[in-house]
Amino acid sequence: MKSIPLHWQILISMAIGILIGIGLSALQFTSFAVQWIKPLGTIFINLLKLMAVPLVLTSLIKGITGLKDVRQFSSIGIKTILIYLFTTVVAISIGLVCVNAIQPGKKLSAQVRTELQTKFAEFTLQKSHDAQQIRQQSPLQPLVDAVPENIFKATTDNRYMLQVIVFAVLFSFAMLSLPETTVLPIQNFFDALHEIITKMVMLVMRLSPLGVFALMAALIAEIAGNQPQKAVEILTALLYYTLTVIVGLSIMIFVIYPLLLIVFTKQRYSNFIKGIFPAQLMAFSTSSSAATLPVTMNCMEKHFSVKPSTLSFVLPLGATINMDGTSLYQGVAAVFIAHAYGIDLSIADQLGIILTATLASIGAAAVPGAGLVMLVIVLEQAHIPVSGLALIFAPDRLLDMFRTTVNVTGDMAVCLIVDKNKTIK
Ligand code: ASP
Numbered sequence: 172m173k174s175i176p177l178h179w180q181i182l183i184s185m186a187i188g189i190l191i192g193i194g195l196s197a198l199q200f201t202s203f204a205v206q207w208i209k210p211l212g213t214i215f216i217n218l219l220k221l222m223a224v225p226l227v228l229t230s231l232i233k234g235i236t237g238l239k240d241v242r243q244f245s246s247i248g249i250k251t252i253l254i255y256l257f258t259t260v261v262a263i264s265i266g267l268v269c270v271n272a273i274q275p276g277k278k279l280s281a282q283v284r285t286e287l288q289t290k291f292a293e294f295t296l297q298k299s300h301d302a303q304q305i306r307q308q309s310p311l312q313p314l315v316d317a318v319p320e321n322i323f324k325a326t327t328d329n330r331y332m333l334q335v336i337v338f339a340v341l342f343s344f345a346m347l348s349l350p351e352t353t354v355l356p357i358q359n360f361f362d363a364l365h366e367i368i369t370k371m372v373m374l375v376m377r378l379s380p381l382g383v384f385a386l387m388a389a390l391i392a393e394i395a396g397n398q399p400q401k402a403v404e405i406l407t408a409l410l411y412y413t414l415t416v417i418v419g420l421s422i423m424i425f426v427i428y429p430l431l432l433i434v435f436t437k438q439r440y441s442n443f444i445k446g447i448f449p450a451q452l453m454a455f456s457t458s459s460s461a462a463t464l465p466v467t468m469n470c471m472e473k474h475f476s477v478k479p480s481t482l483s484f485v486l487p488l489g490a491t492i493n494m495d496g497t498s499l500y501q502g503v504a505a506v507f508i509a510h511a512y513g514i515d516l517s518i519a520d521q522l523g524i525i526l527t528a529t530l531a532s533i534g535a536a537a538v539p540g541a542g543l544v545m546l547v548i549v550l551e552q553a554h555i556p557v558s559g560l561a562l563i564f565a566p567d568r569l570l571d572m573f574r575t576t577v578n579v580t581g582d583m584a585v586c587l588i589v590d591k592n593k594t595i596k
């Protein structure tokens with residue numbers, strides 16, 4: 172397989188994984204997929220996650236200390252956060268336009284609604300419970316959570332990525348303000364460490380065809396279970412909803428990001444997609460922006476020669492707070508559930524959804540299924556019954572793959588905009 176480019180290898184193994192997953196499910200061998208294939212995928216995701224903290228730490232320190240000017244960094248920071256907010260609001264608005272135009276909620280029969288509610292009642296309870304803990308916090312809790320009290324603790328869990336970012340930024344600022352001779356040994360140390368971690372990422376990426384195959388085969392087998400026809404039945408009932416989310420996500424990928432890139436950079440879209448494709452495939456197969464982070468950083472550095480100071484800040488921050496796909500899906504899901512319950516939402520209600528979905532997507536962890544938990548908060552704010560979560564559970568794992576792909580595409584588009592890489596390749 173040596174001469175085949177990596178993204179083709181990944182695509183081929185993805186296809187083989189899907190076929191094997193369908194085959195195992197049809198033969199009622201789901202437990203084989205779960206016990207013997209899934210662990211390989213889990214090992215691959217763990218290896219990717221293992222890279223995240225050291226990569227973010229070393230590349231941020233290398234990037235910022237390379238700037239030689241604190242003001243330059245502040246301007247990158249403000250610009251990045253504003254563009255992230257902008258793309259998130261655009262994404263939710265597109266989601267709302269799509270769901271109001273297609274109205275999938277009104278196409279769901281009362282009988283299917285009751286069936287789904289009974290089937291997924293327990294799951295709804297669990298998600299509401301998870302959201303309950305988040306809801307009881309102060310609105311400023313995300314800010315409090317971003318500041319670590321102990322750096323070693325912050326590096327023990329990928330969910331504390333923002334804390335690692337805050338530490339690395341402070342550390343680099345302190346280095347910038349000290350004489351070069353004092354900090355040189357530390358700078359050399361982090362530069363070398365960064366090279367080593369980058370090399371480790373490349374090594375892990377060689378395993379990606381195998382990892383992606385295992386993830387897809389296990390996922391398909393799990394979704395389909397030993398009764399694939401039953402799964403197909405449920406998914407067909409929710410076809411309009413699923414399609415609405417996918418249409419919205421496609422508008423982001425094929426209209427909004429190309430427009431932004433044309434207006435703010437001179438990057439050709441075909442070249443953009445070519446450069447980010449490995450990261451998109453990885454996001455699709457892992458459903459985790461955090462696990463994909465080493466690959467997004469690699470793509471931006473290798474294919475687009477983005478300045479280390481930009482990519483090392485913009486991408487980790489984006490993986491944590493910028494989730495265009497997730498916020499779009501939350502907008503669609505909220506209106507879908509409301510319509511399914513016969514609730515018509517006013518413009519003011521929908522503006523409220525834009526606000527809470529923006530906050531919810533910022534607060535959502537970059538891991539599979541996080542968007543679903545945060546959706547509870549969006550539903551409650553809009554006075555939509557939380558029991559409606561049961562209606563959208565079945566296709567959620569599938570939609571997670573698509574929305575995570577959009578999440579990382581958005582991060583990479585913004586990274587290029589902030590970097591103002593004006594070269595046409
Ligand atoms: N899985 C998504 C991500 O990691 C978050 C979500 O929407 O559940 O970006």
